[in-house]
Amino acid sequence: MEIIERRESQVRSYCRSFPTVFTRAAGSFLYDGDGREYIDFFAGAGALSYGHNNPELKERLLQYIGGGGITHSLDMATEAKCQFLDALERIILRPRDLDYRVMFPGPTGTNAVEAALKLARKVTGRTGVVSFTNGFHGMTLGSLAVTGNAQKRGGAGIPLTNTVRMPFDGYFGEDVDTIEYMATLLGDSSSGVTAPAAFIVETVQAEGGVNPASWPWLERLQALAREYGALLIVDDIQVGCGRTGPFFSFEPAGLRPDIVCLSKSLSGFGLPLAVTLIRPDIDIWQPGEHNGTFRGNNHAFVTAAAALEHFWCDSPLSQSTAAKAAIMSSRLDILATARGAEVRGRGLIQGLVFDDASLAARISRHAFARGLVIETAGPRDEVLKLLPPLTMNVDTMTTGLDLIEDSIGAALDETARSRASRHNGAKNAHERHAHWSNGNGALGVSP
Numbered sequence: 001m002e003i004i005e006r007r008e009s010q011v012r013s014y015c016r017s018f019p020t021v022f023t024r025a026a027g028s029f030l031y032d033g034d035g036r037e038y039i040d041f042f043a044g045a046g047a048l049s050y051g052h053n054n055p056e057l058k059e060r061l062l063q064y065i066g067g068g069g070i071t072h073s074l075d076m077a078t079e080a081k082c083q084f085l086d087a088l089e090r091i092i093l094r095p096r097d098l099d100y101r102v103m104f105p106g107p108t109g110t111n112a113v114e115a116a117l118k119l120a121r122k123v124t125g126r127t128g129v130v131s132f133t134n135g136f137h138g139m140t141l142g143s144l145a146v147t148g149n150a151q152k153r154g155g156a157g158i159p160l161t162n163t164v165r166m167p168f169d170g171y172f173g174e175d176v177d178t179i180e181y182m183a184t185l186l187g188d189s190s191s192g193v194t195a196p197a198a199f200i201v202e203t204v205q206a207e208g209g210v211n212p213a214s215w216p217w218l219e220r221l222q223a224l225a226r227e228y229g230a231l232l233i234v235d236d237i238q239v240g241c242g243r244t245g246p247f248f249s250f251e252p253a254g255l256r257p258d259i260v261c262l263s264k265s266l267s268g269f270g271l272p273l274a275v276t277l278i279r280p281d282i283d284i285w286q287p288g289e290h291n292g293t294f295r296g297n298n299h300a301f302v303t304a305a306a307a308l309e310h311f312w313c314d315s316p317l318s319q320s321t322a323a324k325a326a327i328m329s330s331r332l333d334i335l336a337t338a339r340g341a342e343v344r345g346r347g348l349i350q351g352l353v354f355d356d357a358s359l360a361a362r363i364s365r366h367a368f369a370r371g372l373v374i375e376t377a378g379p380r381d382e383v384l385k386l387l388p389p390l391t392m393n394v395d396t397m398t399t400g401l402d403l404i405e406d407s408i409g410a411a412l413d414e415t416a417r418s419r420a421s422r423h424n425g426a427k428n429a430h431e432r433h434a435h436w437s438n439g440n441g442a443l444g445v446s447p
């Protein structure tokens with residue numbers, strides 16, 4: 001840990017929230033150098049939906065490496081890539097009647113978003129992209145321009161342009177229909193808002209504080225995009241790959257996005273892999289027009305194909321996710337009622353929202369001390385974000401929820417104690433003041 005504090009850039013973040021040196025992981029558990037076990041309710045920010053080091057995936061990867069399989073290949077044709085594309089087509093796209101070209105934009109989520117934005121601008125000849133309040137799409141300049149968070153945007157150092165921010169579902173409260181609001185602006189040639197190249201949306205805003213958009217809102221957003229000749233980009237990087245139940249988070253709304261971004265849990269093993277899925281008729285790239293050295297992560301192809309075979313063929317993960325989500329949300333409802341919080345979420349991304357914005361971070365700290373890794377989200381980090389692996393068993397999840405309950409108690413006790421000591425402090429100051437003003441007239445001067 002000392003080497004990290006001495007040598008790693010100030011920009012580091014999660015190693016500050018979870019200050020220990022982790023040494024190994026299995027399934028829903030992380031272990032540190034002191035042999036402590038942690039239940040993982042963070043799951044690599046959604047990159048480990050199938051848990052750590054899943055044995056089937058690991059075995060396939062070890063076999064592949066042992067057999068001298070290709071590791072690096074730019075975007076040359078490899079057997080691993082063919083097998084991944086075949087699995088994606090056969091297990092995911094065809095059964096859902098979805099026809100997408102698969103673009104490999106580079107290994108991380110933000111690469112998939114950058115490619116989507118570029119393509120939308122190229123296809124429509126327009127420059128503006130509508131994104132939403134509290135949206136999160138990545139840290140490179142294009143993705144950052146469609147991200148809301150001021151602290152993250154501040155890191156850019158240049159103006160983030162060619163985007164238009166619109167209110168997400170529910171942003172102004174239940175009574176304001178934000179689709180109507182956008183339709184009014186777009187329908188008025190004097191509003192100053194012109195038809196964009198695309199709308200980019202998360203069906204559940206994850207980093208933005210676990211805000212699910214309603215199904216009707218998403219359907220109407222798609223209709224609005226179509227009406228104005230704009231593309232609909234669904235950023236399914238965090239809540240895709242089964243996080244909310246179905247493989248694509250938008251399936252229950254029956255959406256047919258023009259472009260879909262996937263990454264995080266796509267490789268299934270925590271290896272970097274991202275794809276930009278493109279409606280075939282708008283796949284108008286010139287060969288090599290968007291390029292990159294690491295667009296063929298063959299190890300990730302191997303584990304991704306294995307994950308699709310293992311989790312999405314016969315007994316779809318979606319059923320067990322729905323069952324676990326029901327258990328989680330009913331427990332959270334009870335906790336929230338008792339503690340004056342709010343529960344938000346869909347499937348196995350759930351948030352516990354507190355009025356006192358400092359509470360979520362303190363609960364996370366107490367949870368870590370008790371052996372639970374859990375992060376916060378939202379504009380003021382006021383949301384405790386529950387993101388366990390989808391494969392976590394119910395007993396472990398229940399233990400995790402127990403630890404959250406204890407941690408909430410500990411954080412609230414802390415609040416009560418600090419209030420009491422502030423109160424006592426104020427009382428003492430008052431007494432001191434009275435003493436000094438009565439005793440020697442040194443008004444307002446503290447001893």
Ligand SMILES: *Cc1c(COP(=O)(O)O)cnc(C)c1O
Binds near residue numbers: 110237
């Ligand atoms: C994490 C995330 C990204 C960015 O992915 P990186 O791999 O961190 O670049 C983009 N969009 C959403 C919704 C995400 O959760």
